Amino acid sequence: MEHQTTKFTKWLLFVGLILSLGLSACYKDNEEDLYPDNGESCNTENVSFSQTIEPLVNNNCLSCHSATNTSGGVRLDSHSAIAEAATNGRLLGAIRHEAGFSAMPQGGKLPDCAISQFEAWASQGALNN
Numbered sequence: 001m002e003h004q005t006t007k008f009t010k011w012l013l014f015v016g017l018i019l020s021l022g023l024s025a026c027y028k029d030n031e032e033d034l035y036p037d038n039g040e041s042c043n044t045e046n047v048s049f050s051q052t053i054e055p056l057v058n059n060n061c062l063s064c065h066s067a068t069n070t071s072g073g074v075r076l077d078s079h080s081a082i083a084e085a086a087t088n089g090r091l092l093g094a095i096r097h098e099a100g101f102s103a104m105p106q107g108g109k110l111p112d113c114a115i116s117q118f119e120a121w122a123s124q125g126a127l128n129n
């Protein structure tokens with residue numbers, strides 16, 4: 001009898017494990033969870049250069065916009081260079097894929113949240129913060 005109960009408990013645990021794995025896999029497949037870009041999870045208040053903007057540029061832009069590879073004459077390897085591109089409108093035009101600008105990053109588009117963060121940072125004065 002006791003042996004039976006143990007087996008049943010193990011079976012329950014096993015089924016529970018499989019179910020929760022399955023459920024969490026579906027949950028993770030949800031696009032909004034993978035690429036949060038809704039108002040709730042996209043923080044555009046007090047966007048910091050060092051915490052948000054610089055990592056975005058380093059990961060998405062720097063390979064083509066550094067001193068060694070200055071595509072289109074655009075360098076994005078310092079705060080002052082990024083701030084200039086952000087405040088003269090070229091950077092925002094490019095990442096929003098606006099007409100009249102070369103769409104950036106080449107061959108793709110940043111998540112909406114990242115674009116909003118660039119816009120927020122520029123409108124907050126493109127600070128070196």
Ligand code: HEC
Binds near residue numbers: 057073101
């Ligand atoms: C794979 C290479 C590559 C990547 C990655 C890349 N760029 Fe560019 N970018 C280019 C090239 C090449 C040009 C110039 C030729 C052109 O205009 O298409 C350019 C031009 C630009 C311009 C000038 C656009 C204009 O119309 O005035 C800006 C601003 C710019 N890039 C910003 C960015 C930003 C911001 C990122 C990252 C989000 C980025 N780029 C990522 C290759 C790249």
